[in-house]
Amino acid sequence: MPAVEVEALRVSFGPVVAVQDVSFAAEPGEVVALIGPNGAGKTTTVETLEGYRRPSAGRVRVLGLDPVADRRTLAPRIGVMLQDGGSYPVLSPERAIRLFASYYDEARDPAELVELTGLASVASTPAKRLSGGERKRLALALALVGRPRVAFLDEPTAGVDPAGRLVVREIVSSLREDGVCVLLTTHELAEAERVADRVVIVDHGRVVASGRPGDLVTGGRDVRFSAPAGIDVAALASALEAAVAEVAPGEYRVDAPPTPTTVAALTAWLAESDLPLADLRAGRQTLEDVFFRLVSERAGSDGPGEHAGDEPVDQ
Amino acid sequence: MSRRALRAQTVEELRMTVGQGERLLVTFVIPVLGLVLFSAVPIVATDTASRVDFFAPGVLGLAVVSTSMVNLGIATGFERGWGVLKRLGTTPLRSSTLLLAKMLAVLAVEVVQVVLLGAIAAGLGWRPHGSVGLAVAAELLGTAAFAGIGFLLAGTLRAEVTLAVANGLYVVMLGISGIMFPLRRLGGFAAVARLLPAAALTDVLHPALTGGVGVPVEGWIVLALWAVATPVVAAATFRFE
DSSP: OOSEEEEEEEEEETTEEEEEEEEEEEOTTOEEEEEOOTTSSHHHHHHHHTTSSOOSEEEEEETTBOTTTTHHHHGGGEEEEOSSOOSOTTSOHHHHHHHHHTTSTTOOOHHHHHHHTTOGGGTTSOGGGSOHHHHHHHHHHHHHTTOOSEEEEESTTTTOOHHHHHHHHHHHHHHHHTTOEEEEEESOHHHHHHHOSEEEEEETTEEEEEEOHHHHHEEEEEEEEEOSTTOOHHHHHHHHTSOEEEEETTEEEEOSOOOHHHHHHHHHHHHHTTOOOOEEEEEEOOHHHHHHHHHHHHHHHHOSOOOOOSSOOOO | OOHHHHHHHHHHHHHHHHTOHHHHIIIIIHHHHHHHHHHHSOOSOOSSSSHHHHHHHHHHHHHHIIIIIIIHHHHHHHHHHTTHHHHHTTSSOOHHHHHHHHHHHHHHHHHHHHHHHHHHHHHTTOOOOSOHHHHHHHHHHHHHHHHHHHHHHHHHSOHHHHHHHHHHHHHHHHHTSSSSSOGGGGGGGHHHHTTSHHHHHHHHHHHHHTTOSSOOHHHHHHHHHHHHHHHHHHHHHOOOO
16 A cells, blocks of 8 residues: 555645646655645645545545545644744754654653664754754654654755755655655755655646656756857857757757767867866766656747645645 | 643743743733832822732733733734644644634733743732632633633734734723723723723722732622633634634
């Protein structure tokens, strides 16, 4: 049984459709990242799984249960990290974690969680005096204190410094090893590529692509490289017998299949012209390339769509 | 219901109340200052032989308004604004347990208020003679009525608005409740004021603590109606987000 199932989910707030049509599933021990721009419908999707919103159409299940109807059965088994807020500003991490631990029958040791989330040095500082990153890690600790089987982490790394990100990434990895299903949202593609087993790309309330990050980024149809700005692209194009464009100053794209022949011809031409090669990507895009290609394809074919809001809309 | 959760939540609710200056100001400093100042200094003419005989029952009513409406309402409003209530909604803590913890914390604060204010009033020469049972019943009905108002504000308005409205109501209640001066001074308006919960509470506390000149039936009825109505309306309108 999948830990999380979303089938043809649609969520609207009055006339505003936040989620149009989203389907995906996540297994125990799997880390799935919902990625997409602000307003894509990520938070609304997650909050429907958490039981805060009701589907207007479609169906969601968490551990086979209905998040709204079976709230009491699910509550001890899920861990929730809201996009922001959610903890008492006057409580220190130590007190807040201890308080939340009292809600669960088999809570984790609060002291150990403080250590794990890197909050030991601020364990007795009221939350309102913590940095943004520390507050995120406190919210993460509160999400994990009840040993959840499914963890919903809404933007766990937004505004978190590199050291904090590392902590979050390590925690997510250990959750995966423990068989916990982790569903996280982010608009940072590099982050999703690092932590997720699978990404679901959402835009305007619809899934535009999903798959393993490695699968999504292979199959590039071109060769990209970086070199000094303003090289003679016409000369290079005739040498390679393929179109060459300077897509940004110093960033070039060759519209040719990423074969060894093309790469060899490119590097030979650069060597003859005495030009340095700063970066070369053949047949592999970043998730960012995929994301922007998908989103711009949709924008091209779609026309003005219905407005979708990432933020929960107040009724 | 988990007793461990109830105990931990009640302790934290109490610690959050006594750990914050602005919350102690409204629950302790204002009632104590009011009692001492008005009893010691002839600012207001009372109908009683000694001023403290008039002010002590009223201030014991005021203490209930401070704790159950102002303190509880504002704290709950901010918890809603900060997303704490939303977050608690996905923990196994039930809303009934949270409510019980909040009310136990309110009652604990009120017990300390009553002991402290009673001791100060005794020091100022107050010798209550009446029915402890009736006074406790009045305080409990008042707690229900004003906690209902506090939750009604907290569950429907933005936190900053709850803060302003709760404080505003507090001043209004203070002014036209018979706490600071006998209600009949208000003339024709006194009848209207008596329909409000603060005046009803003072109305029943005065005879309950002074050996009673008859039972103020109207006051008890008004207070009991408020004690039922505001929690019911609050429960029906409360929004956790």
